[in-house]
Amino acid sequence: MVSAKVKETLSKVLFTAAAIICIVAVVTIFVFIVAKSIPALSKIGVFDFIFGDVWRPDKEDVYDQAINGKYGILPMIVGSIFSTVGAIIVGGVLGFFTAVFLARFSSPKVKKIFGTVINLLAGIPSVVYGFFGMYVMIPLFSGISPTADGSGLLVTSLVLGIMILPTVVALSKTSLEAVPQSYYEGARALGARHEQAVFRTVVPAAKSGITASVILGVGRAIGETMAVIMIAGNSPEYPDGLFGSFRTLTANIVLEMGYAGEVQMGALLSTGVILLIFIAIINLLFGLVMSDRKQHGSGRRHLREIKYDFSKAGKVLSWVTAGIVAVVLVLIIGFVFIKGIPHITPQLLFSDYKYGGEPSIGPAIVATLMLIVISILIAVPLGIATAVYLNEYTRRGSRMVKIVRSAIDVLSGIPSIVYGLFGALTFVVWFGNTTSILAGGFTVSIMLLPVVVRSTEESLKSVPDSFREGSLALGAGKVRTIFKVVLPSALPGIFSAIILAVGRVVSETAPLIWTMGSVIQPMPTGFLGGGATLAVALYALSNEYRYMNEAYATACVLMIIVLALNTAAGIIAYRLQRKLQGEKNVKRKKRY
C-alpha cells in the first residue's frame, strides 16, 4: 500500500515538474531576450524605436559612441500585422471550412487521403513554400502588379495562408471530431438538417479547439521567416497596397543578424521582444474572447429565433474550399516533385560528402535522424507529462492551469528565428561553444513542446470521463488509471502529436542555422559535432545557385520522408484503435 502511495505522489510530482519546466522555459527566454535588448533600447529610445518609421542602422556601431543611424521599426510592425491578418483571412477561412468538410461532409476515403496530404503539407520546409511563391505565385501576379513585380502583401498573405493550413485543419478537425455524437444526433432528432446540425451544434461545441488552431496559425504566420524573405521584397517600408516591397519583423532579424554591430544587434533583439509582446497580446485577446463567450452562455442564444440560416451557404463553402485546397495541394506537391524527382540519384542520397566533390545529402539524412531522436526524447515525454498534468491533475480553470496554458500559448507563438537566437546564445555556448546537433536538439525541443502538449491535451479531452470513473470505481489508482486507461485511449491523438512534432523538426530551418550549422558537411561524427539537417541542406544548396536541382530533389526526399512517417503513424494508430475497440467489445460481451 505504501509503495502505491509513494508511486502516486512521485508521479504527481513528475507531472507537475514537467508543467513547471514549460513555465521556466518561457520565463527564461523572455528574461534573456529582454535583458539583452535593454542597453540598445535605452540608447535608441523606446518611443523612437517603436514609432520611428525609418530603419537605417549605422554601418559600424559600438555602445560607447553616439548613434547616427535611425532604428525605427514601425514599418516592420505594420508589415507583420498586415501579412498575418492576410494569412489568417486566407488560411483561417480555408482551413476552417476544409476541417468542417473533412470532419462532417466527406466520405471516409476522401477524408483519409485528404488528411494524409494535408499532414504532408505540414512537413514541407518553409524554404519550399518560398520557392513556390517565387517561381509560381509571383510571376502569376507580376502581370497585374503596378510595380511590374508580384512581390508584396498579397502573395505573402496567400503563401502564409497556405502554410498555416495544416495547423488550422489538423487541430480544428480533431476538435470537431471530439464533439460527442449525441450533440449531432440530438440536433437531427429535433428536425435539423445535416448541415444545420453541423454548423449550429457541432461547430459551436468545438469552438475552443478551432480558436486554438487559429492561435497556432497566427503564431506560425507572424513567426515565419525563410519563406517571407523570398517573397515580401524586404525593403524597410510600409506595405504599399497589395503589391510593393515590405519587410516583416522576423525578416528584419534574419536579414541583419549575421553582420549586426553592437547597437544594431540590440535593436534586432528588441525586434524579438516586440514579436514576443505581440504573441502575448494575441493570446490575451483570445483569452478574453473565449471567456466572454462562456459568460454569455449559449443556452439563451439557442432559444432565440433564427432569422438567417447560413448553414446551407456553409455547406457549399465547405465543398468549394475543400476543392480549392485540393487544387493548391496538388499544385505545390506537383511543383516540387516534377522539379525534384529527376534529380534524385543514389549518389545524392547515400554517399558521404567530400569537400569539393558532388553535393550529397547522405550526411544530412543522418544528421536529421539524430536531431529527431534528441528532440523527440526531450520534448515528447515532457509534453505528454505536461498535458497529463493539465488534464488529469488540476481542476479546470484553476490558476496553475491558466499559467501553464498561457506559457504554452506563448511558447507556440515565439517565432522560430527567436528560438534560434536564444539557442545560439545559450545551448551553443554550453555545449562546447560551437554549433552541434545537441544544441540544435535542445533548441528545437522547446519549440516542439507546445505542439505536443496541445495535441495531447485535445486527445486526452476526447477520452470520455466514464473511462476514468470506471477505472477508479474498479479500485485502480490515479496513476494506474492514467497509464492503463486514459493514455492508451488517447494514443492515436498522441501519435498524431508526435508526427506533427517530427514534421516540424524535419522542416525547420531558421532556428538550426544558428545552432547546428548551415554548411553541407561530411557525416556527423557525434552528437557534439555539427551537421546540417535536410531542410538546412536544402537552404544551403539553393543559397548557392549552382545546386538548385539538388535542392528540389532534397525537397522531394523530405516530402517522401514525411509521407512515410504519416503512413506509418496512420497504420499504428489504426491498429491501436482496433485493438482497443476489440478489447472493449470483449468486455461488453462479458458484461451482458
Place this chain on the structure above:
Amino acid sequence: MYTTMAVILKGGKKVMKKIFAVILAITLLTGAFAFAACQPNDTIVVVGREASSGTREAFDKVVAKDGMTLEEYGNETNPDDDAESGYREGALYFTSTSGVASKVATGKNAIGYISLGSVDSTVKALKVNGTEPSTETVLSGEYPIQRPFVIMTSKTTALTAVAADFLNFLKSSTAQQIVTNEKAVSLTDEQQRNAPVTEYTPLTSAPQGDLTINVRGSTSMADLMDALVGKYIELNSWMQQSNFKIDLQGSSTGRSAVDADTVGNVIGMASSAEKADTPRNYFNIALDAVAVVVNPNSSLTQITLEQLFDIYTGNITKFSQLVG
C-alpha cells in the same frame, strides 16, 4: 468518382447551376488576369543585396554619377529618407546570390547584380560602360565592377602548424588552379595579391598539435573554399574531413572571427577589399566581377554606371527612359 457523378445526377439542375457559377467565376478571374497581363508595363524592378553583402559593397563603391558613388549617396542623403541606404523605395532585397538570380530569372522587368561565377543561362549579363564582364576584362581592369576574394588570418595570434600549412597551400599555384576551375579570376600579381604565388609541397605526416581548422566568412566564397578544402585533403591523406569546421555567415563575421581568434586556427574569408590599415594579415586569393544581370528575354544588352546609379536611386524607373 462515381459518388461525385451520382451527386451531380441526383442534384440535377441545382448542382449544375452551382457548378456553372463556379466555372463562370473562374473564367472571369482568369480573363481579368489575362487582360491585365497584356497591358505593357515597363517599370524597372530594382533588385539588391542586404547592406552587409560584399557583393553590394563592391557594386555601391563603383556605381557613380557626377563623382558621387551609390555608397556615398546612401551615407549622405537625408537620413529621414524612407529607403534603405540610398536605394530607391520599393527595391527588393535578397540575402543571397541565388535569391537575386532567381528573381531576375523569373521577373521580366528585374535588374540585379551577382557574382560573375554564378551567371548561367537563366540570366543575362549586361555590358557595363561598353565592356563585357570576363576574366580578361577583369584582370585588365577594363570591367569596372570587381572585387577581390580575401583570405585573412590573425595578426596577434600565431597560427597552429596545420593552419599555417593550409595557408601555405592557399597561397600556392595549386590553389590558383582551383580558383580558375571555380570560375573566379586567378590572381598572380604579387602587388595585387599582397603575397607571392608559392609552390606547395604536401606534408608526409600530420604536424604537431590539434588539427582543427575553422573557416569562417563570406558566402560568396563558399564554392571556392569547398573545392580548396577538398584539394587540401586529397593532397594530405593524414587530414580528416571532420577536422575542418566551415561556417558561412558573411564577410563581416569572417573578420570578427579572425579578430577573436586566440588559438590560431581561424581562416577568415571576405569578399570585399581589406582596408590599408587592417588589423589582420591578409592576401587576395582571386578577383571576381560583379555582373549586372537582367532577364534573358530583356532587349537590354548594355548599361552605363550613370544609368545604374539613376536606376538604383530611383531617378529612372522605366526601361523606355534608358533607350531614349
